[in-house]
Each structure stands twice: as C-alpha cells, then as structure tokens.
Amino acid sequence: MIEKIRMAELTSEEARQELTGDAVVLLPMGSLEDQGIHAPMGDYMAADLMAVEIARMARADGVACFVAPVIPFGGKDYFESSHGGISISHTTLAALLDDMFGCLNRHGIRKLMIINGHGGNVPAITEVALRWRQKAGLFVPSMYLWQVAYGQLPALIGAETAQKTSGHGGDPLTSVGLHFYPDLLRPDLRRPAPAGSEIKGMKISGFSSISYDGANIQVPIEALEATETGAYGCDPSLCSAETGAALVARLASIGAGLVRDHVARGLHD
Template identity: 30%
Template sequence: MTLLAERTTTDAAADLEAAEVAVVPTGSTEQHGPALPLGMDHMAAQAFARSAADREDTVVLPTIPVGVSVHHRQFDGTLYVSAETFEQYVEETIASLAEHGVRKAVVVNGHGGNSGALRRAARTLRDEETAFAPPWNWWDSVEDVAADLFDEDGGHADAMESSLLWHIRDDLVQPDELEAAEAGASESWGESVHGAALGFDTIDFSESGAVGRPTQADPEKGEALFEAGADQLDALLDWLAAQPLEDCWARAHK
C-alpha cells in the first residue's frame, strides 16, 4: 500500500516520483446521532481513499479528521474549525505535496460542511498553478445506487451513512440505537419558513442529530455503496492521471 505516512523518507522519494496523482481524505469528527460514532465522516473518507492505495500511480495522504462542523456544536463530542482555517490547512497541505512533484490530487471528502472550503481551496491552487485538486464527495458518486436502496431524502446519520459505516466498521455501529435515531430525526436537511432557510444548526430541526430514515440501514447495502463509490473514485483517478497538467489550469481570458 502506498500510504505516505507509513513510508520512510527514502521510500517516499520513489513513491512520489512514480505518483501521477494523490488522494487526500478529509472528513469531520462530529455527532452522528446515537447509533454512529463521531468519526463517521473521516472514517468513510479514509476507507474510500485507501481503496486506491494499491494503484502504482497514486499516493494516499493522511486523513484530515476535523472539519467545518460548527452547525453540530450543541451535540456532545463535536469538534470543528472555521471554514477559513480548514480551507487554508487543506490548501497548504496540497501545496506542500506539490513541492515533491505531485501536482494533481483528488480530495476524497466525507463531510458536506467541508464542501465550500474545499472548492475555494481547489480554485486557489488552480489559479496559482500550484496544483489541480478537485473535491470528490463520496455520496454524490452513489446517488443512483442509494436511490434504489433507500426511501429517504436523508442528509446525515441516515440509512446511507449508517449502511456504509456498518460495512466498513461494523464494530462501531450500534444497531439497537437506529430506532432512537430515527424517532428524533427530521425527514430532510434544514428548516424553511416561506422560502427562508432558518435551520442554521442541526439541533434546530433534529432532536437526535439524525436526518433521514436510519432504520433502513443494512451492511449489505453498505457494501453495495462502497463498491460503487470505489469504482467511481478509481475511474476519476484514471482520468486525472491521464490529464496533462497544462490542461488542468484555468483558461486564459479571450
């Protein structure tokens, strides 16, 4: 496995020279209701990232476990940093990798709250022609599969997330708590009054911290999600590895 953190500096020199693209897993440490652990998001990102570790053209970076999660702060155990701090941390981490010659990366993201910061970091890295690092949200890659498996709008600690973690870390899921999670859950993310979004924090619309129907969770469904997502990530890495770096930069103004 080409896991950068487990290599010596001597071994890393050869790994980085051979690498066309890096994988950077990011997530969060935040509440996921009574049935799932706080590390759900970064564990999911790490699992997907490590599915690419056997590729000879790919190097996998250490997981960034704390993200933009201030909206979960009323629930015990939630950790968070500001969007600005997270954006800068990811940007500078990828920039440091670029100094070693790897200037294309996929940011495997496990937490929706990180998305805005990751897009901004990717834009800065591209505009400065430091690196090309598009974010990849695992749930976006399996939308069709999830639609076939679950009857929910979902959004957080739902059947999709519960199923995925049940597959990759069954020791951390508490199936007996799925009913409690659903009893206090909202049907969809947020709260709207006459078209205005008022659900600033999760607790504004979910008593359990969950959103969706987690009782539909099943580890076999989680396996289907993971395999589908891993295939999508592998295809994305194939595409990015084949792209000439000069084709990745922003086009000049006409």
C-alpha cells in the first residue's frame, strides 16, 4: 500500500491507481472560532490530525484509507462573535459538501466517512448525507469527534474529573491540543470558565439558552455574551496532554474500527 495518506499528496497517476472503489476516504472538517483564550482558534487542525490517526490505524488493519483536504470553516452559529473567526452559511457549507460528494462519486469513490470537529456543521452534514443516500445510494457516517469524546472521558479520567474538565474551551479539545500541538497553546492564560452570566435579566444556561423556572429556553445570543474567555462550564487548567493522548487513541480506535468493520465493506443502498 502506498505510504501517502493525504489525497493532496498523491500524484494524478497515484490517485488513479490508489483511489479505487475499494478505497475509503475520510472527510475532515471543523471551524475557525474561539476555543478559549488559551487555545488556537482552528479546531479543524485537530479534526484533520484525528482523520490521519484513524486512517493510519485503519491501514494497519489492511484498509486502503485516505484523508481528503480539511474544510476549515464551520457553519454559522453563536460563535460568529469570535474576533477573527470565519464561518460560512449552512447553504454554502452544504453546497461545498455536496460538490465534494459529487466529485468523489463521479470517480467511483463511494466509501466515505466524515470526521467532524464542529457542532455547527451537523445540520449541513445531515442534509447532504441524506440527499446523497436518496439520490445515489451513498451511506456516509459522520463521526462528531468531540461529542464522542465527551462520552469516553469518564472512563478515561474518572467521572468526577471529567465533569470538571468537560466543556467548551476545556476537554476534550484543550487536552487533544496539548497532545497534538502543545506549542500553539497558552497554558498561562488558562483559568476556570466564568459563571453567572446574564442577558436581559435572565441567567444564561448555555451558548444558546437561558434558564427560566427550571427550564432551558433557547434564545438568540452569541458566545461572547455567555463567556468572555471562550470557556464555558469547565476548568481548562485541569486538562492535560496525557488526557489528550488517551482520547486520541480511543477516538482513533473507534473511528478505525468503524472504517474496518463497516465503511470498507460498503454501506450503499
């Protein structure tokens, strides 16, 4: 099997030889937004590196697995308030995914899996994946990395610790960043997320909600109104490279297993 994993590194002749109907292609995507004042804004970097880890592990199981160029801009949501952040409309993101699916499908590359690192991408992913299943029989799973990671953290670091570290600007992304690219983080800026934010006299209970009479009510707020540090509901100072390494290993195992056991066998209708 060729050593190159990233599609961008293949020559056109190598692409013709390697990107056959048996090949699995991973499509990484993320965002460019506030990840906490201590962390780099581009969480797409972690999604891209996770895709490579998954591909490497899948290759060890004999699967010809490649990684497509990462989509760095996330779908618009409450994080558009991030200074320097860049987001794109859901219509634009869906159109981009639609075009990627179309190009790959044209060349008979139909074993696809999305490696997603941003919640704001989920609506566009759902729309496009359903459309391509209906019109072409493609069945494309999407692994939302950080959603999966939240579920894995209690077993890796203990439920009590996970409760303290889990949240935007904390685990899983800060620990994963400390593992993948520690030189890009600013540990000196880490501090517990602020609490008690209010808007129009109501207590903010999340990036898009307020609390009223024991219920969470969705409201049109932006991330900066919930937290000035980008961190919410967690203590980033408790994150660690060790936790990041354990998370990366677990996420890679889950992703590669899904590729090996299902995607590589073909999931088409």
